[in-house]
Amino acid sequence: MAQVSLQNIEKRYGVFEALKDVNLEIKSGEFICLLGPSGCGKTTLLRILAGLEDLSAGSLQVDGEDFSTIPCHKRNVGMVFQSLALFPHLSVGENIGYGMDIRGISKIDRRPKVEALLQTVGLEGHFDSSVSALSGGQRQRVAIARALGIEPILFLMDEPFSALDATLREHLQIEVKKLQHRLGVTTVFVTHDQNEAMSIADRIVILNDGVIEQSGTATEVYARPQTEFVAGFMGTNNIFKADFEPGKEVMLNGISLGLPTGDKAKFSGQHTVSVRPEYLQLRSADADTSGLIGTVNFVRLLGSSIETELNVGDQTFIHTMVSDRAPEFAVGDKAVISVDLEHAWVIPS
Ligand SMILES: Nc1ncnc2c1ncn2[C@@H]1O[C@H](COP(=O)(O)OP(=O)(O)OP(=O)(O)O)[C@@H](O)[C@H]1O
Numbered sequence: 596m597a598q599v600s601l602q603n604i605e606k607r608y609g610v611f612e613a614l615k616d617v618n619l620e621i622k623s624g625e626f627i628c629l630l631g632p633s634g635c636g637k638t639t640l641l642r643i644l645a646g647l648e649d650l651s652a653g654s655l656q657v658d659g660e661d662f663s664t665i666p667c668h669k670r671n672v673g674m675v676f677q678s679l680a681l682f683p684h685l686s687v688g689e690n691i692g693y694g695m696d697i698r699g700i701s702k703i704d705r706r707p708k709v710e711a712l713l714q715t716v717g718l719e720g721h722f723d724s725s726v727s728a729l730s731g732g733q734r735q736r737v738a739i740a741r742a743l744g745i746e747p748i749l750f751l752m753d754e755p756f757s758a759l760d761a762t763l764r765e766h767l768q769i770e771v772k773k774l775q776h777r778l779g780v781t782t783v784f785v786t787h788d789q790n791e792a793m794s795i796a797d798r799i800v801i802l803n804d805g806v807i808e809q810s811g812t813a814t815e816v817y818a819r820p821q822t823e824f825v826a827g828f829m830g831t832n833n834i835f836k837a838d839f840e841p842g843k844e845v846m847l848n849g850i851s852l853g854l855p856t857g858d859k860a861k862f863s864g865q866h867t868v869s870v871r872p873e874y875l876q877l878r879s880a881d882a883d884t885s886g887l888i889g890t891v892n893f894v895r896l897l898g899s900s901i902e903t904e905l906n907v908g909d910q911t912f913i914h915t916m917v918s919d920r921a922p923e924f925a926v927g928d929k930a931v932i933s934v935d936l937e938h939a940w941v942i943p944s
Pocket residue numbers: 608611613631632633634635636637638639640787
């Protein structure tokens with residue numbers, strides 16, 4: 596177990612800044628997910644932790660000691676790459692024992708350790724199997740066992756499940772979470788999948804363009820996004836600018852959304868607001884044309900719910916409701932939106 600401290604980390608490739616002033620404290624035994632869109636710097640940060648990449652500036656400490664000057668092979672870090680990087684000519688057992696071999700553990704001593712790891716990842720009896728004869732999910736487990744074989748102080752995974760089908764991915768997510776909890780190893784897991792991050796992480800760190808936008812539990816980043824980027828990145832959201840004045844109705848482009856509730860009653864001036872699609876209501880504009888009126892742009896069924904997209908001027912709203920009936924609205928229909936202000940979130944400016 597290791598406690599990791601990243602301070603003012605910068606990484607430049609020529610003039611390009613892949614990481615800009617990254618600050619992050621990782622608690623011993625914590626399971627962190629680095630989440631963000633393609634190119635935001637997730638792999639770069641992971642490679643810095645592994646020692647595969649130098650820092651341009653800043654400090655990296657593990658358990659209070661400078662980690663940045665320790666070469667990669669002496670860091671005792673277990674890493675699972677997106678591409679797995681298993682050796683196809685070695686057996687499952689030899690693959691898992693590889694890191695131990697490098698560290699000078701004899702063949703005789705390796706065997707029981709590898710057998711124990713095979714059991715840990717649910718691959719008992721596969722010591723002599725050929726890696727190429729395994730399924731994608733089994734290979735993934737071999738890569739995890741190999742990374743854990745060196746008893747790492749830090750366990751790093753870079754989108755390890757992205758090539759697997761949804762069912763297997765979910766299964767392995769749960770297994771990795773349980774395994775990590777049991778071993779208590781400090782873990783950094785990279786993903787660009789919000790649901791994956793929310794289901795396995797103790798804490799999600801959202802990166803965008805080389806900057807940490809927010810870090811927090813799944814509930815914190817989902818329900819209380821601190822930036823517009825996070826509000827838009829964590830699940831579907833309606834984001835718009837509204838005008839507030841204490842004691843008065845909230846206005847969107849001059850149209851009233853009703854009286855604000857709770858803390859929102861204290862705001863004044865223009866603020867960015869986010870509201871989840873389930874907290875919008877839609878009604879037909881046939882009888883009632885007061886309020887936010889728009890045109891239905893798209894309708895789709897999502898299993899137990901219906902999603903409706905509506906254009907109001909240059910703003911698009913997304914509405915969902917749980918329903919087992921046929922959609923009430925069709926493309927081209929006029930509809931009026933109301934916003935459940937109690938569930939609206941004002942993004943701190
Ligand atoms: N060796 C390098 N030389 C130059 N630029 C690089 C190098 N490695 C990464 N970059 C750039 O740094 C940025 C961050 O890359 P990184 O691989 O960390 O992104 P990522 O968040 O892991 O993306 P993805 O989800 O696509 O894997 C990208 O713009 C990338 O092109």
